[in-house]
Amino acid sequence: MGSTGVLLLNLGGPDGPEDVRPFLYNLFSDPEIIRLPFPWLQKPLAWFISTSRARKSQKNYEEIGGGSPLRRITEEQAAALKTCLQSRGVDAELYVGMRYWHPFTEEAIAQIKADGIGELVVLPLYPQFSISTSGSSFRLLEALWEKDAQLQAIRYSLVPSWYDAPRYVESMVELIRQELAHCPAETTIFFSAHGVPRSYVTDAGDPYQDEIEACVALIMAALGPDHPHVLAYQSRVGPVEWLQPYTEDVIIELGAAGAKHLVVVPISFISEHIETLQEIDIEYRELAEESGIETFRRVPALNTYPGFIAALADLVTDALAAPPCTFSEVNTSRKRVKLYPQERWEWGMTTAAERWNGRLAMLGFLALLLELISGQGPLHMLGWL
Ligand SMILES: C=CC1=C(C)c2cc3[nH]c(cc4nc(cc5[nH]c(cc1n2)c(C)c5CCC(=O)O)C(CCC(=O)O)=C4C)c(C)c3C=C
Numbered sequence: 001m002g003s004t005g006v007l008l009l010n011l012g013g014p015d016g017p018e019d020v021r022p023f024l025y026n027l028f029s030d031p032e033i034i035r036l037p038f039p040w041l042q043k044p045l046a047w048f049i050s051t052s053r054a055r056k057s058q059k060n061y062e063e064i065g066g067g068s069p070l071r072r073i074t075e076e077q078a079a080a081l082k083t084c085l086q087s088r089g090v091d092a093e094l095y096v097g098m099r100y101w102h103p104f105t106e107e108a109i110a111q112i113k114a115d116g117i118g119e120l121v122v123l124p125l126y127p128q129f130s131i132s133t134s135g136s137s138f139r140l141l142e143a144l145w146e147k148d149a150q151l152q153a154i155r156y157s158l159v160p161s162w163y164d165a166p167r168y169v170e171s172m173v174e175l176i177r178q179e180l181a182h183c184p185a186e187t188t189i190f191f192s193a194h195g196v197p198r199s200y201v202t203d204a205g206d207p208y209q210d211e212i213e214a215c216v217a218l219i220m221a222a223l224g225p226d227h228p229h230v231l232a233y234q235s236r237v238g239p240v241e242w243l244q245p246y247t248e249d250v251i252i253e254l255g256a257a258g259a260k261h262l263v264v265v266p267i268s269f270i271s272e273h274i275e276t277l278q279e280i281d282i283e284y285r286e287l288a289e290e291s292g293i294e295t296f297r298r299v300p301a302l303n304t305y306p307g308f309i310a311a312l313a314d315l316v317t318d319a320l321a322a323p324p325c326t327f328s329e330v331n332t333s334r335k336r337v338k339l340y341p342q343e344r345w346e347w348g349m350t351t352a353a354e355r356w357n358g359r360l361a362m363l364g365f366l367a368l369l370l371e372l373i374s375g376q377g378p379l380h381m382l383g384w385l
């Protein structure tokens with residue numbers, strides 16, 4: 001057997017303003033992010049949305065220095081985890097594989113092959129599983145594995161989710177307590193999770209909402225029952241319904257009900273990035289002030305918090321000691337989860353139906369183009385633009 005590797009998976013983010021549009025294009029090209037019945041439409045729609053959203057996104061990134069800190073923080077986490085594993089007698093190479101920007105997962109896999117890794121732990125940096133995050137990265141890896149004999153020879157193990165890992169929960173509790181120490185006794189703990197479209201949970205069986213709720217319950221059980229707390233979902237994109245309640249609505253409602261002090265806990269992120277630094281710290285803070293909230297504090301993301309790095313090290317050592325968790329096992333244990341929605345539509349289709357798919361896609365694409373040029377149309381009305 002060759003040496004041991006740990007592959008950390010994350011979403012990735014633009015390094016500078018010029019990366020924003022291509023980053024968004026990669027993100028919206030992913031069928032696990034926008035689920036369309038017609039695969040033909042995916043790339044034209046990704047082009048259209050990334051082009052029309054780029055300016056607004058660039059402006060948001062400008063407010064946090066022009067780019068995402070996600071790569072730097074993830075690389076710092078990798079270095080800290082390597083040291084922590086070494087201190088436990090585990091000598092492992094660390095790799096970072098981003099889904100939509102550099103260093104891409106494909107680049108990490110090429111390095112893993114070049115280094116002759118024989119045993120690999122695949123650890124997504126998302127505590128809770130979602131089709132749109134860990135699921136999407138697993139899907140990409142599975143496709144790489146299917147066509148590569150060298151990868152198939154690696155003894156790999158996936159860590160699907162770890163929202164209940166004891167040292168992760170403990171670390172969250174410690175950071176929340178540190179923040180509460182600066183607040184009045186009647187402060188509300190406001191858990192803000194990244195949202196997903198509601199249909200992911202109701203139709204596609206995404207366990208994300210259950211895992212978020214279980215995670216919040218574990219943290220609150222450790223913190224004690226005395227603190228009022230709420231859970232809401234942020235970062236909605238597009239016209240469809242997402243998981244409710246929405247963070248912005250709950251801030252307004254709490255303000256109207258007379259709440260004065262909030263501590264926001266970003267619950268689905270373990271690193272600082274645009275949705276903590278810009279959306280919570282700038283947009284939601286402004287909204288809170290307008291809603292009459294006097295104290296608005298945020299619990300920092302875990303980043304390289306030592307207890308959190310120890311939690312990641314526990315996950316790696318546990319995965320190395322246990323029987324491997326493979327792609328097929330993740331799919332079996334989550335068999336209600338529809339990771340490949342588009343293949344459902346392709347499967348068993350006749351040639352005529354395929355031809356109609358193509359024609360409709362072309363029509364849709366032309367309509368999008370027309371709307372982009374004219375500045376008018378249904379997407380403007382729905383608020384996509
Ligand atoms: C449009 C659908 C999206 C879904 C579904 C989604 C799920 C999801 N995302 C994260 C974590 C991150 N998202 C990030 C950026 C980002 N995400 C979307 C859209 C969806 N996310 C967009 C359009 C963007 C770009 C930023 C913007 O324009 O608003 C990032 C990277 C942030 C950075 O610093 O660059 C992370 C991380 C989770 C956890 C999640 C579902 C559980």
Ligand SMILES: [Fe+2]
Pocket residue numbers: 194235
């Ligand atoms: Fe996102």
